[in-house]
Amino acid sequence: MASPALRVHDLTVELGGVGRILDGVSFELPRGQTLGIVGESGCGKSMTALAVMQLMPSPALRITAGEIEVAGESMLRASERRRRAMRGSELAMIFQDPMTSLNPLYTVGDQIVESIRKNEAMPRRRAMARAGELLGAVGIPDPERHLREYPHQLSGGKRQRVMIAMALAGDPGLLIADEPTTALDVTVQAQIFDVLRAMQARLGTAIMMITHDMGAVAEMADRVVVMYAGRVVEEGPVGDILTAPRHPYTRGLIACIPHMADRTFDEWPELPAIAGTVPELADRRHGCAFAPRCPLADRHCAEAAPPLAGAPGWRSACWKDPIGARQ
Amino acid sequence: MTADRPQAAAKKPSSPLREARAAFARNKAGVLGLVLLTLVVALAAIGPFVYPVDPFEIVSAPLTPPLHDAAVPLGSDYLGRDLLAGIVHGARVTLFVGGAAAAMTVTIGIVIGASAGYWGGRIDGLLMRLTEFFQVLPPLLFAMALVTLFTPSIPIIAFAIGLVSWPAMARLTRAEFLKIKPLGYVAATRSGGGGDGYLIWRVILPNAAPPLIVSAALVVGMAILFEAGLSFLGLGDPNVMSWGLIIGANREYIIDGWWTVTFPGFAVFVTVLGLSLIGDGLNDAFNPNLRER
Numbered sequence: 001m002a003s004p005a006l007r008v009h010d011l012t013v014e015l016g017g018v019g020r021i022l023d024g025v026s027f028e029l030p031r032g033q034t035l036g037i038v039g040e041s042g043c044g045k046s047m048t049a050l051a052v053m054q055l056m057p058s059p060a061l062r063i064t065a066g067e068i069e070v071a072g073e074s075m076l077r078a079s080e081r082r083r084r085a086m087r088g089s090e091l092a093m094i095f096q097d098p099m100t101s102l103n104p105l106y107t108v109g110d111q112i113v114e115s116i117r118k119n120e121a122m123p124r125r126r127a128m129a130r131a132g133e134l135l136g137a138v139g140i141p142d143p144e145r146h147l148r149e150y151p152h153q154l155s156g157g158k159r160q161r162v163m164i165a166m167a168l169a170g171d172p173g174l175l176i177a178d179e180p181t182t183a184l185d186v187t188v189q190a191q192i193f194d195v196l197r198a199m200q201a202r203l204g205t206a207i208m209m210i211t212h213d214m215g216a217v218a219e220m221a222d223r224v225v226v227m228y229a230g231r232v233v234e235e236g237p238v239g240d241i242l243t244a245p246r247h248p249y250t251r252g253l254i255a256c257i258p259h260m261a262d263r264t265f266d267e268w269p270e271l272p273a274i275a276g277t278v279p280e281l282a283d284r285r286h287g288c289a290f291a292p293r294c295p296l297a298d299r300h301c302a303e304a305a306p307p308l309a310g311a312p313g314w315r316s317a318c319w320k321d322p323i324g325a326r327q
Numbered sequence: 328m329t330a331d332r333p334q335a336a337a338k339k340p341s342s343p344l345r346e347a348r349a350a351f352a353r354n355k356a357g358v359l360g361l362v363l364l365t366l367v368v369a370l371a372a373i374g375p376f377v378y379p380v381d382p383f384e385i386v387s388a389p390l391t392p393p394l395h396d397a398a399v400p401l402g403s404d405y406l407g408r409d410l411l412a413g414i415v416h417g418a419r420v421t422l423f424v425g426g427a428a429a430a431m432t433v434t435i436g437i438v439i440g441a442s443a444g445y446w447g448g449r450i451d452g453l454l455m456r457l458t459e460f461f462q463v464l465p466p467l468l469f470a471m472a473l474v475t476l477f478t479p480s481i482p483i484i485a486f487a488i489g490l491v492s493w494p495a496m497a498r499l500t501r502a503e504f505l506k507i508k509p510l511g512y513v514a515a516t517r518s519g520g521g522g523d524g525y526l527i528w529r530v531i532l533p534n535a536a537p538p539l540i541v542s543a544a545l546v547v548g549m550a551i552l553f554e555a556g557l558s559f560l561g562l563g564d565p566n567v568m569s570w571g572l573i574i575g576a577n578r579e580y581i582i583d584g585w586w587t588v589t590f591p592g593f594a595v596f597v598t599v600l601g602l603s604l605i606g607d608g609l610n611d612a613f614n615p616n617l618r619e620r
Contacts, residue, residue, distance in 0.1 A: 053518050055514070055517055055518060059448060084520050084521075084522050085520065086520075087517070087518055087519060087520040088518075088519040088520035089520065092518060092519060093515075093518040094515075095511055095514065095515055095518075097511055099511075100510055100511030100512060101511040101512055101514075101515040102511075102512055102515070103512040103516070103530060103534070104343060104512075104534065105343055105533050105534055107342075115519050118519065118520050118521075119520070150342060150343065163515065166515075166519060167519070169519075170519075170520070
């Protein structure tokens, strides 16, 4: 069997002297599928993405254990030169804010051409033609004109489409999308999801989508990884998790999705929220990190961290989950 | 961009460079500066052919006032040498010193500042301590020491000025790199496989360029003043006519022959003013907040 597009195993990232930002994170993303990674801010979602890219923002952050394999090749053991070659051709990333993710000094065409030629040597004119095709594929009308435009002349939605075109220029097997639609309005969000799905169907790209929006996960993902305070707390197929979440944190996240359909504005109930915030890195102690905010927590939860347990395919890390962990 | 030419704006996508050029053209002071500098450059380029009098040759009575002798329209210096010839021939030397010193300042400043800002950490600390070491030395005294250490010649003078002037440029470059490095497009380029060299030269430096270009224009003016100052102190190259050398040689005759220092001083003033106005104009042109509409 072919190796998955991405395999993260027991990934641990430490901030020198302070604590573990990621603690034993494991998941797999099969080729051509979409994996949603959800959680609040500070749960380690973006850190996971940066670790996979091997673009850690600070030398104080070190990977102290675990393995990251992209299409079966270890990112951790690869030389920096090999990693650079892999970025763009094996795995690529799009970012949250399309407004700042494009270089303001070069035209859209020039930037896509750079991405294309970094991965495949070809004459400039042919690369520009490819860039035009890519822009068309991500749903930008009149690509010839937009190739000559500068980023500040494009709307946010178009810029994010350009980012997707650039990321897919090297035909990578894995695309990491870090909150790709957070900075965009809802109608544009739906269009961007359509583009991602269309490109996935066309190129067979696996997508690792980071989001705090359960609605986006429901729409896009095949599988979900729920992260809390640097750990995976639940992991499974999107349908199962959305209909019968097993971890109380997942239940809390799902309860936060507003349901518009069956209510008028007047009877709109107060939107539920999970009380409290994600603990600071220095405050994380032994025991379940979610225990202080968990309605089900008891003494045992505060003393020992629950392992990720259950049948492979759908696991959760909670002492109170009858299917998973046993006390 | 402009309301009075909607078709032109619609036809051509406005590049950042093109916009800056248009903004510079609207800035009267900046255009005046460009005109002044163009005149000085033209003087340096063709003056010696049009007015081929040897500036070291004694052609008149010492301290002939201007407009008294047709042979020396701007008067003569304390030895009877033609002042106009000195100014015409000195333009090249003055501009060469300014340009060479500025080139050296910019090169050292950008290499050190970019390395410090890009890599940060220990490299940053080391390079910034080095920068501070140069910065705390009084520039004029340091340059004087360097020039006296070697024989005073034009290349040595330009080298000395460059060597004492780069710290400000390095700090500015580092600050710009620190500002731009965390921006989204740097991370996006890196995640697309861009290496360090590509990021520094093709991504960050072009975006950091506007304040560096402004600063470079001002450095040229400052270097010209510096050369004049060194010459005034008697540390210029005595074998090459520069504006500073004329001022320095005649400084003792300022009461009896005001013209001997006034005309070369005015030439320095016009050149440095032109460069400063250009610098200001570029600054406004690159700053979108000051741009009209």
